[in-house]
Amino acid sequence: MKIEYIHQFGPEKEPLKIFEDNEIPDNIKEIINTNKLFSSSKDFGSKGLGEPEEFETLRIIFKKEDVREFHYFNKAIHYFMNTTEELRPVFVVFTHFMTAIKNK
DSSP: OEEEEEEEEEEEOOOEEEOOOEEEEEEEHHHHOOOOGGSSSSEEEOOOSSOOEEEEEEEEETTTTTTEEEEESSHHHHEEEEEETTHHHHHHHHHHHHHGGGGG
């Protein structure tokens, strides 16, 4: 597994960060591998919740023929307004990579 991650807050866009398999914690891999929300590419969150807008892209490369891309719009505001147990693991995964880019 390899992860490509980009975080954008308003006009400020972080450069693409790549996380190799050995850089991804086991608990994050477990969520990605077992949670149905990560079974196919999709978008989370809602546009227009904040100013400036927050936008994240998480691209998961399992194999060359299995690549899934996820987008999260206004993650924090959306999550706090729409907290569910189903959405919590998605929030955890995106938040992990958002904080991990600071250490890369």
